[in-house]
Amino acid sequence: MAATHTYDVTTASYVGDVCTIVGTVDTIPSTGPIAVTVVLNYSAVTQAWAISVANVEALVGRAMLNAAVANGLPNPNPPATATQLPTGSFTL
Numbered sequence: 001m002a003a004t005h006t007y008d009v010t011t012a013s014y015v016g017d018v019c020t021i022v023g024t025v026d027t028i029p030s031t032g033p034i035a036v037t038v039v040l041n042y043s044a045v046t047q048a049w050a051i052s053v054a055n056v057e058a059l060v061g062r063a064m065l066n067a068a069v070a071n072g073l074p075n076p077n078p079p080a081t082a083t084q085l086p087t088g089s090f091t092l
Helices: 042-051 053-070
Strands: 004-015 018-028 034-041
Touching: 004 053, 018 042, 018 053, 034 042, 034 053, 042 053
Parallel strands: none
Antiparallel strands: 004 018, 018 034
């Protein structure tokens, strides 16, 4: 089951072609916010912006979620683990 997340962007700034976004990611119901800092290519952000705000949200949200998982947020979609059965088959 996929979790729902809230993304809170505290600051977003850029210098040259480097965009730095600082904020938090949490799950609903709350597991407690996880602080994240992501660095993206500013050109990629502006290209996404030229298409739609939803594209920017998808780009930044994905980067923030990956950083939050790396910082301890429970993985919303942990990879399936194979279980060996005595018959030589496996389950996922």
